[in-house]
Amino acid sequence: MLLQLFLSLLALLVAIGDIAALAMLLSWQESTAAQPDHRYRLLTTVVPGVGALLLLLLGLLFGLFILWSPAGAAWAAQV
Helix, strand or coil: CHHHHHHHHHHHHHHHHHHHHHHHHHHHHHCCCCHHHHHHHHHHHHHHHHHHHHHHHHHHHHHHHHHCCCCHHHHHHHC
């Protein structure tokens, strides 16, 4: 039980950092002045970065669902 709580708090901290990184990435993309740079940043950095960060959030959510399932304590003990 204590391990589940610790892993949940760790996942919460990672999720908060992930959301902060998403906000920073989206505001960085908007800070460019020229239109060609705006589109270049969007296609080369922002879209792949946002996709990776959202995938990390989805993985954290899935991991928490598994962790707090009825068999989650046995799974956490194996990790």
